[in-house]
Structures are given as structure tokens and as C-alpha cells.
Amino acid sequence: MSHHHPDVDVIVVGAGMAGLVCAERLRRRGHDVLLVEARDQVGGRTAGIEIDGETLDLGGQFIGPGQDRIYALAAELGVAVFPTHTAGANVMETETGRLRRFRGTVPKLGPLTLLDVARAQARLDRLARTVDAEAPWRGPNAAALDGRTLQSWIDRTVKTRGGRSFLVLACRAIWACEPSELSLLHALFYVKAAGSLAAVTDVEGGAQQDRLDGGAYGVATRLAERLGDSIRLNAPVQRIEQHDAGVVVTVEDGTAWGARHVVVAVPPPLAARIAFHPPLPAGRQLPMGSVIKYVVGYPAPFWRQAGLSGSALSLRAPIAVTVDSSPRSGRRGVLIAFVNGAPARDLATRSPEDRRRILLDALGRLFGPRAATPVSFVERNWNEEAFARGAYSAVFPPGAWTRLGAAWRAPAGRIHWAGAETSPRWYGYIDGAVRSGEAAADRLS
The missing domain is CATH 3.50.50.60 (FAD/NAD(P)-binding domain)
Incomplete structure (x- = not known):
């Protein structure tokens, strides 16, 4: 040696x-x-790209309540914080391609499905409270929880087909993987480490509430x-x-x-x-999770004039979620779209031209024809990054x-x-x- x-x-x-x-x-x-x-x-x-004088995030970008250390660091460095745009209706695309507008985090899924999802979320939060975030491998049920997948828990807990589909989408959006690939203990630890499932999923009051001026x-x-x-x-x-x-x-x-x-x-x-x-x-x-992030630019955030927030969920692949990521200056409109889990791995096998066409077709379905004709289009496949090997996390x-x-x-x-x-x-x-x-x-x- x-x-x-x-x-x-x-x-x-x-x-x-x-x-x-x-x-x-x-x-x-x-x-x-x-x-x-x-x-x-x-x-x-965290990664950025400059387009027309604006720095846009290609990697991690959101912060929210309870994340005291990044807020303190931003203040120390003189980096301003501003809220993620949420005004307007969110959009949900069903598996059949039907669009539904909604407010809040959970879309209109029908009364039985909504009740099913709410019960599942409450049970997940209760289970998460039993996990020691400092040492999740400890505890009387740790081995049993770690021996199961999140998928097996969904299959056993969630009764409606719509509820199961929504929780699969939620898993892709949160962990960038399929629920069959994820330890139930890890899912519970992740929720405990954030405080609650709402802290993970929500924009206002949750982990996506704010952004950093000039990007992370x-x-x-x-x-x-x-x-x-x-x-x-x-x-x-x-x-x-x-x-x-x-x-x-x-x-x-x-x-x-x-x-x-x-x-x-x-x-x-x-x-x-x-x-x-x-x-x-x-x-x-x-x-690591499987993520392709798209940063799509327009002359203006046209969806706002249509009464939309820019946030969308889709049960129809490939997009899992979109968010309005327009710069604070307002000089352009920007939508970010995430393709996660199995859809990301599938999409990665297509040519760059096909990926662009598929992604813009999906945005067009969610936000109308103007969404399919951007002025800029940037793709970041985090699984192809040699020194990341995926995202958001392991x-x-x-x-x-x-x-x-x-x-x-x-x-x-x-x-x-x-x-x-x-x-x-x-x-x-x-x-x-x-x-x-x-x-x-x-x-x-």
C-alpha cells in the first residue's frame, strides 16, 4: 500500500x-x-443551461417549507427565492386521453377512487411514522417492511383500479422508478425524512413550493x-x-x-x-431512479392566459408530471416535463427525433397546439450522465x-x-x- x-x-x-x-x-x-x-x-x-440570458435548471430546482438549510444557504449567498407558479387549474390526462381540470394535489378521479387514494395516503403516513429516519433498518418491523415492495403494498391496500394507477404514477413522479423496484421500507423512510407524504407531493406548503432565482x-x-x-x-x-x-x-x-x-x-x-x-x-x-427532464421554452407562458397553472399529471405515458418553470423575469414561458421510471427507459431507446416528437405530442395533448411548437427544447437524460447514472436519487x-x-x-x-x-x-x-x-x-x- x-x-x-x-x-x-x-x-x-x-x-x-x-x-x-x-x-x-x-x-x-x-x-x-x-x-x-x-x-x-x-x-x-443541479445543472443549468443559459438560453437568451436566462439560466434554466436541468437538474434539481425546487425547495420548500422545512428545508431550512438550503433557504439559509441561499440567503447567505444572496440568492433570492420566489414561489413556483400555481395560479390556475391543473390538468390530469387519463389513460384514455381524457383531460380533467382540478385544483390541489389529487385530481378528480371519481368519489370511490378518491376515497381509496385518501385512505392509502393516510395509511402510508401512519406506517412512515413508525420508521426511525436515523436508522430505518432498526425497529421490530424493519425486516418485514424491507422484504416487501411498494407494489405489493399497493396491491394489498388499494382496492380500485384508478387508485392503483394513480399510485403507480405517484411512485414514478416521486422516486423515478416502478413500485415493484422499491422497498416499502425505503418509501416509508423517504416520507418520514420529509415529514409527511403531503410534504413530498405538494407545491404550496410542500417540497415544490419555491425556486431559486437564477436556478439551483x-x-x-x-x-x-x-x-x-x-x-x-x-x-x-x-x-x-x-x-x-x-x-x-x-x-x-x-x-x-x-x-x-x-x-x-x-x-x-x-x-x-x-x-x-x-x-x-x-x-x-x-x-438510481430513471429520469429524462425536458425544459421546453415558449415566447410567453401562454397556458396562464388559458387559466392553467402549467402543472399536469398523465396516466398516459410518457410524461409523468409537468410544472411551469418560467423565469422570474417573465421574459419567456418555460414548461418542464419529467419522464420517469419505465417510460424513461422505454423512451431512451428511441431516436432523438422520435423522443422530441413524442414529447411535444404529449405536451400538445395537455396544453393545446401551441405547446407543440416551442422556441427552445432541451433534453437531459440523467441516466446517460456518466457521473450521475440517474436521478433524482438512489x-x-x-x-x-x-x-x-x-x-x-x-x-x-x-x-x-x-x-x-x-x-x-x-x-x-x-x-x-x-x-x-x-x-x-x-x-x-
Whole structure:
């Protein structure tokens, strides 16, 4: 095993929100820090693109009540917060293509189906309250809950066909996977980590309530400005060695740095690709959700004049959900559309031309012919991103929490963990990433 004189106090691997927050906090407290990032830019699963002078989010972008750490960070950096547009009616497309307008979170599904869905949501919330967010693998029912899928729970709990279809759509929208791929324990933990199912799904009063002026990516770039030459881009980490006095981190071109500690702040599939010596006590290989995000621009938010909010749900593939993501300036209209889970994997097999046509046809059904003729169209398939391997977050399949949980957040010698997947509060969200970066820095301070 190689020994390398420490070049810095701490090396942080991954310049997503967690890594940036961790590195900046450590540096502010007097530590000598090096932040290494595989991409040619910072931000991780927050990403942005500039179109006509406006920065639009290609990755994570929403924040909401209870997400105190990202609100505090935005205020510290001078980033304004503004509400997601909600005025007007939402749209629901049924499996047969019928459009229904509604207000709130749950669409008009018929009285029996609505009652069925409401009961299922209440039961899910009650079950979630029994889970320990700090240690979801513990508890008298943890093994049983982790041995089941969310699909099996839906099949047993939800009585109506419409209710089952709606909860499958909700699973795709929330976790970007199919309910048959998701541990029931993980679904419950995720809800507990947010406080309630309503906190996860709602716009007003929920996790999608607000947006960051200039995009979430703007928060990442402002943090990067503070770190300056402490960041190394285009440096994928291949190997991390521990020895008695510290760690050695080696990147793709063979460059190696020594440090007293390392914080790994990358998505689980990327952490699993790093060679650790000696090997870690438990692996970190987990699948990510499947997401294709579309950012579609128009001269103006024409749907508002039609009395629509821009929010839509569809039981008819491929789109799961849309949201009005027009910039605060009002200079253009922007709809974002998410294709998640199995529909995302299916759509990814089509040609770029076919994907564009299919997506615009779907928007046209939801919002009328003008939606099918945008002035800009940007696609981001997060599963094809080499240094993300999916979004929004890692998916725990059945058995994963009880198998990996005890070692999931625990340091492995001089190796520490950060990232949205390591936070017991707001798992998978920008706020969870910020919290995890702060917690990792606090452990080393």
C-alpha cells in the first residue's frame, strides 16, 4: 500500500451541492481542503443551461417549507427565492386521453377512487411514522417492511383500479422508478425524512413550493467561487487508499494527493466504482431512479392566459408530471416535463427525433397546439450522465436497507460520506445534500 505525505487536511470527492457545502465549511474553519470533481463543471445533480440570458435548471430546482438549510444557504449567498407558479387549474390526462381540470394535489378521479387514494395516503403516513429516519433498518418491523415492495403494498391496500394507477404514477413522479423496484421500507423512510407524504407531493406548503432565482445551479457556482483554486475539475477518482496516517486519492490521469481524511460525496453508483483499499465493509452499489427532464421554452407562458397553472399529471405515458418553470423575469414561458421510471427507459431507446416528437405530442395533448411548437427544447437524460447514472436519487430495492443500513452513513476509518442519499432529513433533495455536507464538515472540525 502506498504512503503519501498529506498535501491537505481533507479531500472532498464530488463537487455537487454536498461536496461544495462540505468543502466550503471546512475551508472557512481553517482546514486546507482539496475538492476533486470528475466533470468539467461543478453542481452535480443541479445543472443549468443559459438560453437568451436566462439560466434554466436541468437538474434539481425546487425547495420548500422545512428545508431550512438550503433557504439559509441561499440567503447567505444572496440568492433570492420566489414561489413556483400555481395560479390556475391543473390538468390530469387519463389513460384514455381524457383531460380533467382540478385544483390541489389529487385530481378528480371519481368519489370511490378518491376515497381509496385518501385512505392509502393516510395509511402510508401512519406506517412512515413508525420508521426511525436515523436508522430505518432498526425497529421490530424493519425486516418485514424491507422484504416487501411498494407494489405489493399497493396491491394489498388499494382496492380500485384508478387508485392503483394513480399510485403507480405517484411512485414514478416521486422516486423515478416502478413500485415493484422499491422497498416499502425505503418509501416509508423517504416520507418520514420529509415529514409527511403531503410534504413530498405538494407545491404550496410542500417540497415544490419555491425556486431559486437564477436556478439551483447558481447556488453551486457561487459556492465554487468561494473555493477558487481548491477545486480540481476533470478529475474522476479511481482509487482511495487508507493507511495509518491518512489517505491517498488517485484520479484517472494518475495524479495522487494525500490527506488526513476524505469525504466521498458522489451518488452511490459512482462511489461503488471507486477502488477502495482496504475494501469497505459493505458495498454501495444501488440503482438510481430513471429520469429524462425536458425544459421546453415558449415566447410567453401562454397556458396562464388559458387559466392553467402549467402543472399536469398523465396516466398516459410518457410524461409523468409537468410544472411551469418560467423565469422570474417573465421574459419567456418555460414548461418542464419529467419522464420517469419505465417510460424513461422505454423512451431512451428511441431516436432523438422520435423522443422530441413524442414529447411535444404529449405536451400538445395537455396544453393545446401551441405547446407543440416551442422556441427552445432541451433534453437531459440523467441516466446517460456518466457521473450521475440517474436521478433524482438512489433507489433502495427490497432488502437493501437491512443489508446495508448499519454501514451506510458510518465512517469507514478515514473515509466519510456525504450526499443527498446520506441525509436522514430530506433524503434525495437539495436540502438533504446541504445537510449532509454540513454534517460531514462538522464531524471533521
